Amino acid sequence: MSDTIDSLYEQIVSRSPGESEFHQALYEVLETLSPVLDKHPEYKEHKIIELLCEPERQIIFRVPWEDDNGGIHVNRGFRVGFNSAIGPYKGGLRFHPSVTLGTIKFLAFEQTFKNALTGLPIGSGKGGSDFDPKGKSDREIMRFCQSFMTQLYRYLGESTDVPAGDIGVGTREIGYLFGQYKRITQRYESGVITGKSPDWGGTWIRKKATGYGVVFFCEEMLKAVHDETIKGKTAVVSGSGNVATYAMEKLKVSGAKVIACSDSDGVIIDENGINVDTVIDLKEVRRVRISEYLTSHPTAKYIENGNIWEIPCDIALPCATQNELKEDDAKLLVKNGCIAVCEGANMPSTPEAISILQSNNVAFGPGKAANAGGVASSALEMQVNAMHSASYDYSEERLHEIMNHIHRACCQTAEEFGEPHNYVLGANIAGFRRVANAMLAFGLI
Ligand code: NDP
């Protein structure tokens, strides 16, 4: 990092102690921005980096809720609006016991660059709670979502702040959240939240969009870096939630064999190819552990607390959570001949892992580019809602075009700055420039 960027980083870190995930995301972006600051001194003059690294607003609130036995619980809710230079705050909600303000800030910061890369008019935000949805009844989930929205609704609006799903928040939770917003405000404001069911204002592609988008991006990246295709390759995909499931579905359609997936308890290996319909039944419908895959596929193997990155593969897609792919995992992937790692999750690879992969010629697609298909489809859902239309839908082809556009933007920017195939640098600079130019134009200071 240059001295200017280095001291900026130190300043920001000292003002946000303990937010280690935010510091990590910040570092990964800032270390690639020196060349663009050298080329455009106006960004420095107008303190664009300082502005861009400080959230516009951060809301923290108490979420009390009652369980089925009448017990009272108190959780904490968060919503961070990071940047609104190119559109309303846009980003998902995460319900997971590990969530802290630092988690939400890192996710909202990443979202700034991701949303800009889509080329669509969406600013950045993220929210969530340390609520643990595991083992909760449907009614408990409903009461929690209602209490969460009772606090949050006043800050939302289709032109202000538009949440969606993330870990622990899917179509069911979006339904309860939207229902409470509608009840309190007396407004059928469809575009206030995305990831809705196609029956009431959503689009069918949204649920599949992140996972499909990762595979579209991976296909382009393989072609550009290795002159290869997905067809005939062996893949492993961590996680078995929304992103992982539809990444596996599209990998299969693209001719790959997916031999492993996981959840936070363990890894399933199926040499016959993971059966995606089974995963959908276990995880989306029945909400049980991935180990139950063995019931209908007895020849598969389950390794409790296993490490999925030990399994030899050509393509690895981390689609579970942050920092799940570490330095030693990257070394294993390299040793076993992996040629591409494409991130479905947000910041799943540590900086040390990324540097091992890049220096060993493994094509590496960072999450803020590769997983942008989800939020891009959310922006399309907002367009449909703004037209008050239920009569048409956006297609998979549109998602494919957007992912190809993002891939091109990363490639061209990386080349412009003399680092061909450095998708990390390409994504950061391309995303940064779009937001920075809007901020300059508005005189946001
Ligand atoms: P889901 O809740 O649907 O699934 C999450 C999956 O990851 C589950 O298999 C879960 O296992 C596993 N997982 C979660 N946390 C941990 C953890 N701490 N340790 C180990 N495994 C874990 O979430 P999504 O699929 O929606 O999200 C996955 C990733 O993709 C996240 O990083 C999210 O930010 C990112 N993302 C999501 C988008 C979306 O549209 N949903 C868009 C772009 C990025 P278990 O069930 O055991 O907890």
Ligand code: 2IT
């Ligand atoms: O990380 C992400 O991009 C998401 N969870 C999706 C956000 C959205 O608004 O669709």
